[in-house]
Amino acid sequence: MANIQDVAKQAGVSIATVSRVLNNTSKVSEKTRYNVEKAIRELNYAPSMLGRNLRNSESRLLLVLIHTFSNPYYTEIINGIEDYSIENNYNILLCETDNNQQREDIFINMVRNKLADGIISMNPTVHVNKLKELSKSHPVVLCSDYYEDTNIPYIAIDNTTAAYRAVKYLINMGNTKIGLINFNEKLLYAKQRRIGFEKALNEYQLPICHEWIQHSDGLTFQDGVETMRRMLRSKDRPTAIFAISDTLAIGAIKELHAHGIKVPEEMAIIGFDNIAFSSMTTPALTTVSQPTYQMGYRSAKMVIDRIQGASVDNVIMDYELIIRESTLG
């Protein structure tokens, strides 16, 4: 592959001049420019980003940490991140950590190694201390899940209130026996949504039955199936369920169908996230929609701002309750 030297020689100019026409950085005569461009074409030359980035000490690469691609919740966030990044001449490196500490370390080190300029983490299980440490010297932003008591900037919704509203809606629909399908509360959003759930029940002086609060081991459809299976073991059965994520809610509906239990007639279900599938289930799923694309877009803006030395503030976004068939009993 030709390099800048080859082009310079072929065009009969210095490498500085080639660099100038490449970057349009100062005046070059029409004739010289023409010659250089001709040489570039003839040699099929493309400038090495490695050389350029080393010289400029930037990589224009953003790391996006994510637990797994399999969760469709992330799809639109990533689209948002990608759009803002491309608009600003950055590329993104999607890093799936699989909850694997070693992988997390690799990716975190890529920033220290100058292979990436900043990190957007959507990976709640990441080793928090390492990220906090990194954040002191490098741009880091948290998207959609965050940690309390760190100084890492984040963008998220008010999970507590969103859950509170969702459950309140179930109550207003006439439900008094309401269950919760939750996930591990080491995730802040899980904890917050549980608090919102309890707040609504307390406000209406409804009982919080422990058999109706089930914790899932994961966030796949199958986890939803299994969690609902456990829930159905209790003698008495709730008439409505708030599931902390759409994938769990959809799995839960599948299991209810398997038991011949009608949704929403016998049990109403509300999910969280408004993933693409959620409108395709039968019945279509009522859910809480987060502005995922915007969250991605703005989180990309946040890291890039930080890369460029600006300071950024935390952002709380709005959410929306999307009412579909699964609660219209």
Place this chain on the structure above:
Amino acid sequence: MANIQDVAKQAGVSIATVSRVLNNTSKVSEKTRYNVEKAIRELNYAPSMLGRNLRNSESRLLLVLIHTFSNPYYTEIINGIEDYSIENNYNILLCETDNNQQREDIFINMVRNKLADGIISMNPTVHVNKLKELSKSHPVVLCSDYYEDTNIPYIAIDNTTAAYRAVKYLINMGNTKIGLINFNEKLLYAKQRRIGFEKALNEYQLPICHEWIQHSDGLTFQDGVETMRRMLRSKDRPTAIFAISDTLAIGAIKELHAHGIKVPEEMAIIGFDNIAFSSMTTPALTTVSQPTYQMGYRSAKMVIDRIQGASVDNVIMDYELIIRESTLG
């Protein structure tokens, strides 16, 4: 951020020695190694990949071209690519092209620019000539969709036979009026699956009714809904449908439900891809499963082999018919 010079100075050695302990590349005395490692720790040093890569003229980055993250078909392929890559010390850059030629160009140029060492393309709409051109000088591999008459190595399944088998299964279940939900045939796999479909019908001397062959504009759930809506306009209705992808099949089922048409009793449906969601629908979807993880894993092996100068052969993988409820009428 400290660099190799700082470490050398702090440890009282030359930068060459620091590089040696970093890469374990030749003998270093116990004492020197200790001093260097101490300095590294004290300075919180991490080697710059930019410098290293420039020097080694490699980036250890793989580009994965994909039309959109939104299609869950890709999830497991990406997991496979990622696993093999990480095992072999490569990272992957997921590039969403959105059918945007400009974006495709950017990504293709990244390889020419030495920012990436190779490309795995799963993006059927990519500008074929550019990719073919690139493939002459750089490692490129096609995964799951490919082009005829190019010399770019690929890994895929035998789409024609897979479709043939799927439709034959519908026939054996007693269906004689079979429809097709297809996608744009500029995609080779769409064409191949249509050919397989026709082959089965011809073999059993069943009619190919043009009103029962509908082409979708896209591959989202909503596209499936709309395509089925069009299909239902015909006076006579097929008793079974072969849909070229699960997302389309699932959208189609949704539309059938909306019309009160029972699946599979009144219409059987078979999809293609076995995406995670396909077992969660009601009824669960019968589909053709591709070994997506393996396809990803092996395509990563193929590019990396090419990067290392080996020549690689095309690979045809096996598929499997997964029978679920949507055809058990």
Place this chain on the structure above:
DNA sequence: TTGAAAGCGCTAACAT
């Protein structure tokens, strides 16, 4: 076992 020095491909300050 270690160090000096060249060079990977590029940009930018300085000189002309």
Place this chain on the structure above:
DNA sequence: ATGTTAGCGCTTTCAA
């Protein structure tokens, strides 16, 4: 308007 040159951070000969 163009050329010369230093240097980004690293690896790897070659010498000692």
